[in-house]
Amino acid sequence: MPDNPQPDRPASDIVVVMGVSGSGKTTVATGLAAVMGWTFAEGDDFHSAANVEKMRSGVALTDDDRWPWLETIGAWISGKEAAGESAVVTCSALRRAYRDVLRRDRPHVRFLHVEAPGAVIADRVEHRAGHYMPPSLLPSQLATLEPLAPDEPGVTVTADGAPDEVLARCLLALGLREV
Numbered sequence: 001m002p003d004n005p006q007p008d009r010p011a012s013d014i015v016v017v018m019g020v021s022g023s024g025k026t027t028v029a030t031g032l033a034a035v036m037g038w039t040f041a042e043g044d045d046f047h048s049a050a051n052v053e054k055m056r057s058g059v060a061l062t063d064d065d066r067w068p069w070l071e072t073i074g075a076w077i078s079g080k081e082a083a084g085e086s087a088v089v090t091c092s093a094l095r096r097a098y099r100d101v102l103r104r105d106r107p108h109v110r111f112l113h114v115e116a117p118g119a120v121i122a123d124r125v126e127h128r129a130g131h132y133m134p135p136s137l138l139p140s141q142l143a144t145l146e147p148l149a150p151d152e153p154g155v156t157v158t159a160d161g162a163p164d165e166v167l168a169r170c171l172l173a174l175g176l177r178e179v
Contacts, residue, residue, distance in 0.1 A: 012108045013038075013086040014077050015174065016154075018093035019114040020141040024159035024166065025090040028114050031167040032088045035178040039080065043091035046072045060140040063097075070101040077106050094144045099152060111154030112170055113147065 017029040026042060033040035047055075051065050073091055080087040093099045093111065103109040148154045155173040159166050171177065 011084050012081045014080060014106065014109045015088045015112050016077075016093055016099075016102055016109060017088060017090045017112045017114060018099070018154075019116075019159075020092060020094070020145055023114045023116050024163075025092075025114050027163050028112065028157075028159065028166060028170055029088045029090045031163065032112075032170060032174075032176075035167070035171070036086065036088075036176060037179050039085060039087040041073075041076060041087065041089040043073055043089055046076070066098060067101070070098055074102050074104065074106065077102065077109060081106055081108050092141065094141060095146045096149060096152065099148075103153070109153065110174070111148060111152065112174060113154060113156040114159045114166075114170075115156060116159040 015029075015032060017025045017032070019025050029042075030040055032038065047069050051061055051069060054061060054065065070091070073089060077087070077089065091098075091102065093102060099111060148156060157166065157170050157173050
């Protein structure tokens, strides 16, 4: 197992950065990965071509669409844990049932829920380029979102302010220090 530069943290630490589209998941996750020296994965990259096409067409995913996607992300997480590697992955993980899939038999998984005011998220989604999820699907995500419950491993951080300020709050909330 690799040396653990932070003795109070497990040898493998997996952070799932969760939230609705446009909340700032990717910005936070890439920042965490950079300052911690961890592997980063974009959860959207694990979607099947059929899921991507559905969303691109403005059709919300169903649970039947999501389960294989969540299992694929979970398998990636299991590989990191088995290798003793720390990593950060984005995943909307909107419902507790989805988060339960991601942490099933994966003891090092914890969640970082990135949230922002609805108007901020709507503006981000409306103006971002190169993403297949149209703004029309945001209301369905907001309606589906179940915040972290007190018994779930994780924290919630508001993504207001400059990216470096948000990242600093995330590190603090997770009990992490830059390496």
